Amino acid sequence: MPLRILDYATLGTPERARLLKRAYQQDQQALETARSVLGRVRLEGKAAVLALTEQFDGVRLTELLVSTEEWKAADSVDSSIKDAFAKAHRNIEAFHRVQKDALEERTAVIEGTTLGFRYAPVETAAVYVPGGKASYPSSVLMGLVPAVAAGVKNRIVVTPPGKDGAVLPEVLYCARLAGATAVLKAGGAQGIAAAAFGNTAPGIDLPPAQAVIGPGNRYVTAAKVLLASTGTVRIDLPAGPSEVLVITDESANAEFVAADLLSQAEHGEDSMAVLVCTSEAFAREVSRWIARGFEERPARRAMKEASIRQHSYALIVKSMEEAVEFSNLFAPEHLELCVKNPEDLLRRITSAGSVFLGHYAPVALGDYYSGTNHVLPTGRAGLAYSGLGVETFMRRITFQHPTKESLRNALEPILVMSKVEGLEFEHGHSVAVRFKE
Numbered sequence: 215m216p217l218r219i220l221d222y223a224t225l226g227t228p229e230r231a232r233l234l235k236r237a238y239q240q241d242q243q244a245l246e247t248a249r250s251v252l253g254r255v256r257l258e259g260k261a262a263v264l265a266l267t268e269q270f271d272g273v274r275l276t277e278l279l280v281s282t283e284e285w286k287a288a289d290s291v292d293s294s295i296k297d298a299f300a301k302a303h304r305n306i307e308a309f310h311r312v313q314k315d316a317l318e319e320r321t322a323v324i325e326g327t328t329l330g331f332r333y334a335p336v337e338t339a340a341v342y343v344p345g346g347k348a349s350y351p352s353s354v355l356m357g358l359v360p361a362v363a364a365g366v367k368n369r370i371v372v373t374p375p376g377k378d379g380a381v382l383p384e385v386l387y388c389a390r391l392a393g394a395t396a397v398l399k400a401g402g403a404q405g406i407a408a409a410a411f412g413n414t415a416p417g418i419d420l421p422p423a424q425a426v427i428g429p430g431n432r433y434v435t436a437a438k439v440l441l442a443s444t445g446t447v448r449i450d451l452p453a454g455p456s457e458v459l460v461i462t463d464e465s466a467n468a469e470f471v472a473a474d475l476l477s478q479a480e481h482g483e484d485s486m487a488v489l490v491c492t493s494e495a496f497a498r499e500v501s502r503w504i505a506r507g508f509e510e511r512p513a514r515r516a517m518k519e520a521s522i523r524q525h526s527y528a529l530i531v532k533s534m535e536e537a538v539e540f541s542n543l544f545a546p547e548h549l550e551l552c553v554k555n556p557e558d559l560l561r562r563i564t565s566a567g568s569v570f571l572g573h574y575a576p577v578a579l580g581d582y583y584s585g586t587n588h589v590l591p592t593g594r595a596g597l598a599y600s601g602l603g604v605e606t607f608m609r610r611i612t613f614q615h616p617t618k619e620s621l622r623n624a625l626e627p628i629l630v631m632s633k634v635e636g637l638e639f640e641h642g643h644s645v646a647v648r649f650k651e
Contacts, residue, residue: 215498215501215502215505216501216504216505216508216519216522216523217475217489217497217500217501217504217522217526217527217528218523218526218527218528219494219497219498219501219527219528219530220233220527220528220529220530221494221530222529222530222531222532222536222540223530223531223532233527233529233540233544234543234544234594236454236455236457236486236592236593236594241432244432244433244435244436245436245439245440247403247433247436248403248433248436248437248440249436249440251266251402251403251404251407251433251437252403252407252410252437252440252441254266255404255407255408255411255415256407256411256414256415257415258415258416259411259415259416259417259418260278260408260415260416260417260418261416261417262404263278263400263404263405263407263408263418264276264278266400266402266404267374267375267399267400267401267404270401270402270404271374271375271401271402272377273374273375273376273377273379274379275375275379275399277399278398278399278400278408278418279396279397279398279399279419279420280381280386280396280397280398280399284380284381284386285386285390285397287380287381287383287386288383288386288387288389288390290383291383291384291387295384295387296387299351299352299355299384299387299388299391300391301583302352302355302582302583303355303359303388303391303392305583305584305585306355306356306359306585306587307359307362307363307585308585309584309585309586310359310360310363310585310587310603310604311363313360313363313603313604313605314363314364314604317333317604317605317608319331319332319333325620325623325624326616326617326619326620326623327614327615327616327617327620327621327624328614328615328616329612329613329614330612330613330614331610331611331612331613332610332611332613333605333608333609333610333611334608334609334611335361335364335365335366335367335607335608335609336364336366336423336424336425336448336607336608336609337366337367337368337421337424338366338367338368338369338370338412338420338421338422338423338424338425339361339366339368339369339370339423339424339425339426339427339607340370340371340372340398340406340409340410340423340425340426340427340428341353341354341357341358341361341369341370341371341372341394341427341428342357342372342373342405342406342409342426342427342428342429342430342434343357343371343372343373343385343428344373344374344401344428344429344430344431344434345373345374345375345376345382345401349382349384349385351382351384351385351387351388352388352581352582352588353428353429353588353589354371354385354388354389354392354394355388355391355392356587356588356589356602357371357427357428357589357602358371358388358389358392358393358394359392360587360602360603360604360606360607361393361425361607362392362393363604364604364605364606364607364608366425366607367395368395368396368420368421368423369393369394369395369396370394370395370396370397370398370409370420370423371385371389371394371396371397371398372397372398372400372401372405372406372408372409372428373385373397373398373399373401373405374399374400374401374402374405375399375400375401379399381397381399385397396420398420401430401434402430402431402433402434402437403433403434403436403437405434406426406430406434406437406438406441407437408420409422409423409426410422410423410426410441410447423447424446424447424448425447425448425449425450425606425607426438426441426447426448426449427449427450427589427602427606427607428450428589429453429589430453434453435452435453435454438452439452448606450589450599450602450606451589451591451595451599451601451602452593452595453589453592454592454593454595455481455482455484455485455486455592455593456478456481456482456485456486456547456548456592457478457485457486457487457488457546457547457548457592457593458474458475458477458478458486458487458488458546458547458548458549458550458577459488459489459490459541459544459546459548459549459550460474460475460487460488460489460490460549460550460552461490461491461534461537461538461541461549461550461551461552461553461559462489462490462491462496462552462553463491463492463534463552463553463554464492464493464496464554465552465553465554465573466491466496466552466553466573467552467573468496468499468500468502468503469503470552470573470576471489471500471503471550471552472500472501472503472504472506472507473503473507473576474487474550474576474577475487475489475500475504475522475526476504476507476511476518476522477576477577477578478521478548478577479517479518479519479521479522479526480514480517480518481521482517482521483516483517483520483521483524483525484520484521484525485521485525486521486525486526487521487522487525487526488526488527488528488529488544488546489527489528489529490528490529490531490537490540490541491528491529491530491531491537492530492531492532492533492534492537493530494530497528497530500528501528504522534553534559538559538562538563541563541565541566542562542563542564542565543565544565544594545565545566545591545594545595545596545597546566546567546596547566547567547568547590547591547592547596548566548567548568548570548577548580548590549563549566549567549568549569549570550569550570550575550576550577551563551569551570551571551572552572552573553572556571556572557571565596565597566596567590567591567592567596567600567601568580568586568587568588568590568601586601587601587602587603588601589601589602590602618648621645621648622649624645625645625646625649628641628642628645629642629645629646
């Protein structure tokens with residue numbers, strides 16, 4: 215049986231805690247490397263990015279930005295591929311437009327003072343799109359579409375070039391389709407640094423980004439975390455390997471579930487696929503379908519087997535209540551509710567990146583086409599973070615407009631509170647001075 219089967223009732227507290235752990239942890243070595251790269255790019259600018267790209271990726275470039283001539287490669291993309299991504303783009307755009315509409319200005323009058331908030335987009339955003347082992351044009355759409363919906367002026371795609379120094383035509387096509395204003399040919403921490411520092415570093419002809427989003431390797435994540443700690447760059451979330459948790463009842467189809475677990479295993483050796491169900495017989499049937507999948511679809515078999523055998527498992531629980539309780543502790547990136555009445559369970563889900571309801575909602579639908587975003591919190595980050603959305607690129611600005619009378623009513627409480635904090639001499643005075651006799 216390729217899938218480990220565990221009985222939740224027989225596990226002690228330490229064993230249950232270990233089930234929640236992920237393979238990925240931010241390590242000190244990645245942080246130190248990223249810190250060094252950020253410092254070098256800040257000082258040396260373009261020259262450092264070119265040198266680091268040659269050192270880390272084995273690609274010698276002379277320019278960082280995709281030229282007008284290079285953009286033409288997007289025209290060579292097959293029409294069927296263009297059509298597929300264009301349809302996905304329409305869905306993603308429609309969904310994120312709904313998000314934008316929800317971020318409306320609001321005001322309220324409280325004790326005579328008009329209070330409110332409004333949203334304003336960042337000026338420049340960088341969207342990281344991974345390369346290397348695989349290419350992800352869909353991530354171009356997922357990063358750019360909410361930025362466009364938010365009203366971000368400068369939208370920069372950051373992606374590692376291929377060994378020939380070029381960006382894949384499909385990536386360029388999606389960048390053009392979704393509204394990129396520039397494409398930066400640099401991956402890893404050096405690409406993140408180039409986008410974040412922009413023209414504040416020598417020779418980088420880009421405005422500095424206030425938001426840097428998108429998944430990447432541990433060096434990309436480390437660079438994002440370090441930049442976020444400065445307070446001048448916001449990030450979406452620290453990203454790790456992809457993961458799915460599938461909750462099933464007696465109505466679930468074992469072949470469907472096995473396919474969904476394998477689709478996550480296809481991402482990488484350290485991806486995690488978890489089945490939570492009430493029947494050991496069903497878990498064994500799913501495991502048999504997984505084994506059959508290895509044989510029938512051998513592409514990336516070693517990668518999929520490592521994911522399933524080393525990082526994945528089936529957990530047998532007593533009830534749907536226990537399944538939901540475990541899921542909320544696990545806080546999965548993707549959560550599938552393959553049950554008869556998924557809406558009933560959804561109301562009890564408190565921690566998940568994105569939830570897929572019913573027997574015809576594979577994660578791949580959200581990854582590519584339905585319209586929700588596939589940049590989601592991993593590694594239990596769902597306990598604190600939401601997935602990428604329009605609000606990621608926007609700042610909420612509060613405002614207040616008091617009347618003279620409403621400020622007069624606040625005078626006495628402010629004098630008392632400022633005195634408690636030892637700040638009555640200026641804080642309190644700044645209010646009192648307005649009512650001098």
